[in-house]
Each structure stands twice: as structure tokens, then as C-alpha cells.
């Protein structure tokens with residue numbers, strides 16, 4: 420049964436392996452409905468692996484994942500998308516030859532027969548990113564990195580996310596665009612989308628988040644409010660550059 424106080428996402432003792440390499444070791448974490456939670460950690464800590472395990476593109480080895488009170492531990496990726504778990508993957512993963520509009524529409528697969536949503540959702544995406552409307556017919560591969568990141572977010576929004584998983588949305592972007600992307604993520608969260616965001620740009624990410632986790636070699640080593648993490652001496656030294 421789903422109770423009001425239950426987290427939207429609850430992960431218990433989650434482990435994941437690539438062959439003999441253990442990439443996640445007993446991860447416990449949760450995201451409450453309406454929250455924006457960020458995960459910080461060094462290269463190779465297991466952040467991408469965690470998101471991929473949550474969206475179901477990677478099988479878990481041990482542990483459980485509950486979403487809105489339902490055990491989704493072994494549920495297929497496409498069914499998780501239908502439940503509203505939508506993933507903006509690391510590196511954006513566009514179909515470079517397909518148009519911007521078609522890339523965005525791919526995210527609506529679970530709602531492909533809902534004409535009303537297809538119109539409303541794409542209107543919302545183009546309102547959020549007006550530049551994409553001008554480029555709707557261009558091949559996605561011709562867009563700048565920042566514009567491709569917008570397409571990747573737009574594509575995930577077409578899935579009507581209840582939980583948006585964002586993997587390094589600011590990666591490789593110029594500082595002004597980084598600020599734009601964080602502004603968009605904050606807006607989406609304020610508009611009611613629960614977000615779990617992985618970011619190397621830890622300071623900016625923690626500034627818009629309510630809570631955060633620190634990940635080291637496959638484990639969560641710290642979990643606290645964003646302001647506590649921003650003020651924490653060890654976190655500052657290791658991830659915030661001072």
C-alpha cells in the first residue's frame with residue numbers, strides 16, 4: 420500500500436556488477452515526492468550505473484527498488500518509463516540523423532496513442548526551449564552541445580516524468596549554458612517534477628537541490644540536506660573546490 424509519507428523512490432542494499440567489477444555496493448537512498456536530490460561523486464564512483472539501474476537498462480545484482488510503493492526491482496525498462504521514470508542519459512544519446520522534433524517525440528513512446536498529450540507535451544517542450552522550435556526540422560547532430568542537452572531533456576519530458584533522472588546535464592557546456600540548464604531543472608522541479616540529478620558541477624547542483632548524497636567507489640558515504648553538504652568541510656575540499 421502506498422502511504423502519503425512513503426518516499427517516491429526507495430532503494431535498499433542495491434548492488435550492481437559489470438562481470439567481476441562491482442560498480443554499486445549496497446546503496447541505500449531515497450527520493451521523496453516533489454524533491455530535487457543530487458548525487459555528487461568522483462569519476463567512476465558509480466553515479467551513472469546507479470541511474471541506469473534505476474531506469475532498468477542495467478540489471479541489479481542484489482537489493483530492491485521501490486517506486487510509489489511498488490516493487491520494481493526486476494521490472495523491464497520500458498515498463499518503468501510507463502510508470503513515469505524518465506532518464507536523461509549521460510552524453511545525451513541523440514539519433515544524430517533524425518530531426519530534433521523526431522528525437523523529442525521518441526520520448527513519447529509510452530504515450531504514442533495519446534494525441535492530446537503529444538500536442539500538449541511538445542508545446543511545453545518548445546515553450547521551455549524556444550530555440551528548438553526554430554531547429555525542429557534540423558538533424559539533431561547539427562546542434563550545439565547545449566542544444567542537444569535541451570533535446571535530451573525535452574525527450575524525457577515527453578515521457579510525462581513523475582521521476583526525472585538526469586545524468587550530468589551540464590557536462591561539456593559553457594558556463595552561461597550551465598546556468599541555463601540548472602535554471603530549467605529548478606523550474607521543472609518547482610512545477611512539480613521530482614528529480615534525481617547526478618552532477619560533477621556539485622556546487623551549482625547542490626544550490627538548486629533540497630538534499631544530496633555523496634557517492635564513493637560504489638557506495639553512498641553521506642546523505643544530508645543540500646545546505647549541510649555545501650557547508651561540510653570534507654565535501655567542500657573533495658567536491659566543491661575549496
Ligand SMILES: Nc1ncnc2c1ncn2[C@@H]1O[C@H](COP(=O)(O)OP(=O)(O)OP(=O)(O)O)[C@@H](O)[C@H]1O
Nearest residue numbers: 437440441442460461462463464465466467468469
Ligand atoms: N560497461 C561497463 N563495463 C565494465 N565496467 C564498467 C562499465 N561501465 C562502467 N564501469 C565501471 O563501473 C564503475 C562505475 O562507473 P560509472 O560510469 O557508473 O561511474 P560515474 O560515477 O558515472 O563516473 P563519471 O563521473 O566518469 O561519469 C567504474 O569503475 C567503471 O569503470
Ligand SMILES: [Mg+2]
Nearest residue numbers: 466467468509
Ligand atoms: Mg557517469
